[in-house]
Amino acid sequence: MVKKITILCIVLILTYSCKQESKKVEDSNISADFATVLDYYYEDGLKLNPINATMAGDHRYNNQFVNLLSDDYVSKIKSHYEKYKGELDAFSDEDLSDSEQMTKAILTWECNMHLAELKFNANLTPIDQMWSPNLFMGQLASGSSAQPFNTVEDYQKWMKRVDGYVEWMNSAEERMREGMEKGHVLPKSLIVKVLPQLQSLTDRDLEKHLFYQPIKSFPNDFTDEEKSALEEAYKDMIIQKIVPAYERLYTFMSKEYMEAGRESSGIQGEPDGDAYYAHQIKKYTTTNMTAAEIHELGLNEVARIRSEMEKIKMQVGFEGDLKAFFDYVRSNKELMPFAEPQQVIENFNAIYERMKPQIEKLFDVKPKTPFEVRRTESFREKSASAEYNPGSLDGTRPGIFYVPIPDVATYNTYSDESLFLHEAIPGHHYQISLTQENDDLPKFRKTLWYSGYGEGWALYSESLGEELGLYTDPYQLFGMLGAEMHRAVRLVVDTGLHSKGWTREEAIQYSLDNEAESEASIISEIERYMANPGQALSYKIGQLKIRELRKKAENTLGDNFDVRQFHNQVLETGCIPLALLEDKINNWIKAKS
Template sequence: MKKITIVLAVLVGLQSCKQEAKKEESPNLSEEFAEVLNNYYEDGLKLNPINATTAGDHRYNDVFANALSDEYTAKAKAHFEGYKVKLANFPIENLTESEQMSKAILAWECDINLNEFNHNANLTPIDQMWSPNLFIGQLASGSSAQPFNTVEDYEKWMKRVDGFLAWLSSAEDKMREGMEKGHVLPKSLIKKVLPQLESQTVQDLDQHLFYSPIKNFPESFSEEDKAKLVEAYQTMIKDKIIPAYEKLHAFMANEYMDAGRESSGIQGEPDGDAYYAHQIKKYTTTNMTADEIHELGLNEVARIRSEMEKIKEQVGFEGDLKAFFDYVRNNKELMPFTEPKQVIDNFNAIHDRMKPQIEKLFDVKPKTPFEVRRTETFREKSASAEYNPGSLDGTRPGIFYTPIPEVTKYNVYSDESLFLHEAIPGHHYQISLTQESDVLPKFRKLLWYSGYGEGWALYSESLGTELGLYTDPYQLFGMLGAEMHRAIRLVVDTGLHSKGWTREQAIQYSLDNEAESEASITSEIERYMANPGQALSYKIGQLKIRELRKKASDALGDKFDIRQFHNQVLETGCVPLALLEDKINTWIKENS
């Protein structure tokens, strides 16, 4: 395995985290530092009130911040610059190990967010995969983080919708500015956005997503309250939401489509190379270059192909590997379902099979409940499987969403690895244990570093055999396929955004090296086009965690306890990979 070297210049004083003894500090200094961290968290919720809602903090449920406005940009810059100044008042040598890590993380946060303002990402504010208009739809459904338990909840949502519609109007303004400056979406992505926008223009209110809460009133509501809310929501949808979406749809279908890029990667935009370098650092938390990552990807693809050949031989398939991919893609025996509920039941059955083994690898488990749900219809065709965290207090469950656009074509061959990644012990364990921690400062409970978080989830897929899964060779092939999928990402993401690859080249490379369907691969490639660099984080993080596990196991020998290793990885929450490596090195030294 190629060792991934991590250098984070902004984490000044990182080496101090290795010290076994720390200088005594005054209680006042510790209290002052804790206050700074807490204030950063509270100020961050005001800047990003949706984050408060998803965390179960309902103070800002009526607010949708317009992050596209000049006023917001100025406020956000001042936020990060101000906290950089405050951090300078706390010398590393006067902080405990935990405080040193918090300082290093906060320094990273400030620097990476400030660097974001040097680019023009806000000129392409809407895409088919990642943009706020999609998440607002989840909230509007009434079955996500936004509560609809009281009349006040319903009224707060209407105010939040007003804020969202202001953002939606600003999005069109920004896209018009982007047209003038050469920052526009590729045409292929615009085509995917249009049906999403159109779905919010249906005139039949019973079929409108934003009307969902009205169809699910709590039993405690009086008839008078119901009548008032029905009228208010009907007016909101007819007079505000539908016209806003119709206007944006008309703009994107005509003027914006005409201006859309023919190029596929971010190189097709001004400042594309610099922006991609920023995105690589942001998502991998490393200083790796696009060329280094591309080469790593090619090597990983070759390694995994050799493992796949063994499975092909095991099941007795006589054709070449590409033919085996086609066989797996189209094998009707691997498409056994006729009802969406059967897909959900299958994931729950996977969970039941692994439960007896889980304590062999983990002695700390989250208290937050967990559910598997089907992805909402309005976004299902463009969505990937995903995990939505529970609330900080654990009262709202973590949810694994799986899209089932055509149940009779749903292929189960990768379901075991998918569950390990999105659910247990992947995102559900990592995020829930962080949120439930009674020692981490609040701001660290809501952080997300894709290199760590997605790296952990992909690493979790490799634990299947130890958890009693992958007894079926097709499920083991599914695990290899999932790892191949992430290795391919290193090649095609860098290919698209730094080597001039077209969408079609990236699709063909994927078809040649994995068993996903062409429709699924196409959605994936377009996902990478919409958010350069994000797809790199999985494999970079996984390889680092694997490297650290092997290093610890080799160094500690009989003293190595896999449960304690997992505790070390998970207990500090989501961190840049350099800090994780430093922590594990310290743990190895202390236990050698």
């Protein structure tokens, strides 16, 4: 009897073992199949947008510029997202790991949002003063950005990419003409800002032309014959292709398009404006908040931050109301100490040196990707904000913090510490570089961007200044509050412009009444919001969510709370919708409790 039972047990054990092994193989196959889908999604995405490949440091497509405005491209992009949405549906969550489930949720979100956006007519306003491809191509053309100019082949690839770009410029005019017929046009106040950007590239003086800059900085190993051939080719490219294309576009936009330009300021002035704005809110905040809810939140945040600003005003002994203090800070010559643009760059580098000793108290994981501060290129800095351009995936190209310095004599330093924390370290540089360096993430997630998360993290980073040894000067602390106020004001003015019928002038005045930015800067900012509805909402929404999660973790974990671990939890997944971040942190808190 014992022997029979033993044999039966062996049979049962072997049967169970075989089932387990079979399940492991099945799970392995599912994971392999899922990983394959993700790889194909990423590779197909690079083919659809070769510029993204260049930005990631993948140079296979450096000779291509896809015409994003063509009907053929729109059809391809629609098929792309429909295809991968369908393929994701074939994978049950029960068969995927926690990490794979998150990836599936993210990619499903991506597909749904892009497909929804195709229902609108964003292609009919393809050029603005702030965000459009012509501005980014100018950066690449300078020879000091992501497009490499290290070999003769690199120079030749750029010329082929320019051919595609010229085709896009022609299509841009066609789409804008279509927009004129259907009521989708830029406000006149934005068209005015685009014109000098276009006109600056109609100059036939090669030495001054942006697209000729790579010829002025050949690598040392080029032969005289190679240099001569490329000089001739670039001269022909600029005179025969680039200049005529910019001249045509400038003539069209300065005359016919200007005449057709909208008098209204917000997206409500276009057909389906309300529906499009609702989509943009969801896209940029990754929440289901309404414009009305965000407007009210903004008003409350403005009131809260004003009370904090009053304390700084009293601390420095300023007599007068807060608006007068704004004017004082804006015009205080002691806060405008520089005579040369390089001094601005050096000041940011000095800020970094001051905070370095404290960084390890907040972060035990730091990126390997190098980092630089550079001045924004002259052709766009009058309309540009400070910004961060990511390094390459392999870390060979540094992350770059671009600083516009259109007039160094009026450059005000009062917010430089918070600006560095936001755009550079530990803001965008840490968040983006750590994501790109994380080999546990599928490739498409390494270059994914959600403003609610990415800009939310950067604004949250500004609040870390005191912990990092900064904000010892009350004006720099006021600068941090000013930067936070700037984002709170955005909640009010962006929703005001696009959902409440506010004019450009009303939005400018509200900003002047509630923040210390210069009038010129505020005008540029308001026009930025006009050009890209909803994007400006993402900063404060994301920051408040990360703050909320940190406070919850601190309160729940008490002495077991480690801010470095919290930051690791927030950063290790890369950009994700805020609801997924909240689930992740809640699960971490539960596991640590």
